[in-house]
Amino acid sequence: MLYINCPHCGMRSQNEFSYGGDASVKRPELNKEVSDQEWDNFVYNRKSLRGKHLELWQHISGCRQWIKVERDTATHEIFRTFKADEEVA
């Protein structure tokens, strides 16, 4: 079971969180023309990376904040975690 450092609450076990997918996906702006391809990329197309991956988790049984987690999808190693509004350098 993963041990995730919630930037708001500290180290908590995975069963307090729910997974939210790739954090690098940016929703197209509202009221903007979006091509079919752009929209498909946003809704469906994911890289399914092996290795370092920035992903979203929600601390659903804790502070309910969505956070960003930098995790290795092969080894499950977690490198860093960020608040929702933190820029990932």
Added chain:
Amino acid sequence: MTQAFRIENSGLINRDKKLSFKFNGKTYFGYEGDTLASALLANGVHLVGRSFKYHRPRGFFGAGVDEPYAVVQLYRNGETEPNIKATEQELFEGLEAKSVNCWPSVNFDIGAINNFLRIFLPAGFYYKTFMWPKSFWYRIYEPFIRKAAGLGVASIKHDKERYEHKYEYCDLLIAGSGPSGLAGAYAAAKNGAKVILAEDKPRFGGSLLTSDVNIGNQSGKDWAEGIIAELKTMPNVVVKNRSQIFGYYDHNMLVMSEKVSDHLPSTKKYHPNKRLWYIRAKEVLISSGSIERPIVFGNNDTPGVMLSSAAKEYLKVYGVLVGKKPLVFTNNDSGYETAIEFKKHGVDPVVLDSRKNPESEIIDEAKNLGINIKNSYVVVAAQGYKKVKSADIASISEDKKQLGKIENIQCDCICVSGFWTPTIHLASQSGNKTKFKEEIDAFVPGQSKQNEITLGAANGVFSLEETLKTSFTAGSELSKKITENDNKISIPNVVEKKSSQHDKFWCVPLPKGKNYKRFLDFQNDVAVSDIEIALREGYRSIEHVKRYTTLGMATDQGKTSNLNGLQLVSEIENKVVPAVGHTTFRPPYTPVSIGAIVGREVGKHSKPTRKSPMHSWHEKNNAVFVDAGVWLRPRYYKRGNENLFEGSKREAKNVRTNVGVCDVTTLGKIDIKGPDAAELLNRVYTNAWLKLPVGKARYGVMLREDGIVMDDGTTTRISENHYHMTTTTAQAANVLSHLEYYLQLVWPELNVNVVSTTEQWAGAAIAGPKSRDLLQKLFPNSDVSNEGLPFMGYMEGDLYGVKARIFRISFSGELAYEVNVESDYGNFMWEKIMEAGEEFNIQPYGTEALSTLRIEMGHVAGSELDGRTIPFDNALEGLVSKKKDFIGKRSLQRSAFIAEDRQRIVGVVPLDKQTSIPEGSHLVKDDKAPLPNPKLGHISASCWSVEYDNPFSLAILKDGKNMIGQKLFAMSPLKNKVIPVEIVSSHYVDPKGERVRS
């Protein structure tokens, strides 16, 4: 009854406490501190079971977790448990156990005929033979195999034992209490670290209990006892025996199964049977020791053939002789230690050593004691069927290929030592890539992967002095990092006998003309010949060889067989062992009881049960409940002998004619506040929200980004910046997460807060033509007229002094209201409604009537909003704004979603107006068409229309828009029904929606 094989002056058992037990119906005696295995051996019982495939007699091979043979069915306190290792089960008064895998008895087992048919039962036999004819599998082959095979019978009764889960955190977790574990624990504890020391056996000390060593001028055993006693007094240390760490998971999470009560005749009151510990450790010291490796020879599975370390343990821990004429067969010095113990207790062993001229202190001691030692000698085959009677032995050439003349030597047990295999399971589970250590001919952990370190025999280090030194140091260093204390500990002096190299000999060649079975895996009956066949048939990967032959796949997971299997494959393939590689070690290390894994989450505790504040009223009034997610909701209120159909029809009809009341507390409720609340709703829902006035409710539909309907519900503007959103019962949690996602990540600039208030409000829906009269009576000071509280209006009211929220919304299609009060007043509200409603013939209605009412009105619910439909499919496209953007809007342009013949909701009525259509039925054009009959749609929900008194269903139908009036067939192969139907509008009752506005 005397115990013929029990000796005086040896063992750690309590001879003052005699215990009686039964094995296969016969009563025996043992002592407190015995295992079932040691007590049986003390009584001279060696035959305990039959083997899995050939039903050959099985005895005892080990003395602990590695035991492949002595698996029994245990009876304790009226319960039975299969797959119990006799070598691990502690004796208690009244214990009962039976052999498994034999019928009618262990002494006379019919299945043993397989032993003579064994040339027909080689590797892959099942795959090859039971393929044909196909029809025989279920009727003949499978039942026969099931009866003949297996290791015991699982109880089908409810388990009355209790199991607990515990979460724990520590600085240093130590797996195994041998010398390395004790030293590591002691050093870390002295530095103030929080330590958990786990030992799977009842006694602490590991190899120190049986080895002849001296630590700090005490025997190893006394030193271990002293350390444990001191650790137990320290508040920062948890010391646990009977506790097996069986799994090493991600991020240093380990799981341990603690046997709390298995050694007692019955579980103490308020105690669990087992406790499962989830331990998050900062550092892990794996000191799991090593397991002795067998040498492969003919008939090496005969009862009486066992590991030499096990023989020594039975002698030193339990005071039991496994034989009185022992033959020790070894390729290293460990066999001599066992021989010396025999000799010290007045038994004369013979030692066969495969090495030509070994020299060491241990061997010198054996020689000085006058033990008969034969060098360059091997056991060719054990003789005897149910017990070893003699051994065929021979000298062996230096290249270990040629056997000399075969001699027969009398013996009653053969103690084998083929050197030691480090127990690397936990390290390997942690992700550590193991490496092959040439000098011990075995794998050891490589580079640490997580925060784990493996020391002592588990790391292939067999010198006590080095083990203690590295473990004390590791304990100090690891704890120093965490606690920043540095209390120096002096490492005690060690006196141990130096041993010589083993010669890596592992398999005795077959003598000319003999075809002895030579077993590798003792539990699954995998012999050398089986591996040879697998390789001959082209299996190369060790993982494939394992699965084809079942090598190492039994409940012991190959603890004694893996390495010899690898040796054989590498020899045939002409590769080195590391090139063959080992199979993956996966948790659990040893079988874990399902009860322990499940813990307390059984029966009604398997999920939480949520009840509305009116629950006790429902109970008192004969409600029949139904699970709605984790909620319990009244399905109908039973009157007399009514069934569900009759009761729900009555309730629904009463709503259409008088007035009914339904508990809608379970609906999800979300409080939304902030200056941008309207903007959020406008982006989340498909329809427009910016102009909703205060005091008004609006129905809304929300989509996922892929255009699929996520949820629907009404949201009410309570005040300028305050909204009350309702969601369906099932989607409540998801919708809250959904809103939080957009607010926190996508549009953080919106100044809005959302919070769940589902549990803060109790809700009652009051529906029916007389609902306004009832409402007026409940709220005499409020104007609830059609003008004062129009359709989709909202007001606050005073319910006998309790503040109430009144919404004029309807799910039933009738004139209807929903009243909310704070949860604590829910029951009060409900009783007042029932009291005031009496003159209007009010009846409570349950979820079944609720469904009936919404279905015949064509209102969609979860069965239509099933994660596969878009607004158009549900006839909700009128709620989709063309002007503004919202979540999922772009997806609605997808070609499939705008196709001419897009699926759409319709009503379905059987032509005979009699036959109810099962939900899930498929709609087809031609009921006689060949299969697969093209499906045009499916029935999503069915009811008995109380308005028209005939069955009515909703369906999602291809090109539904143009299908009204068509005649189709509803087919349900599951219910074996074909029903001719007519497609009608989904708005079956009051299609203009006049009633809700009346």
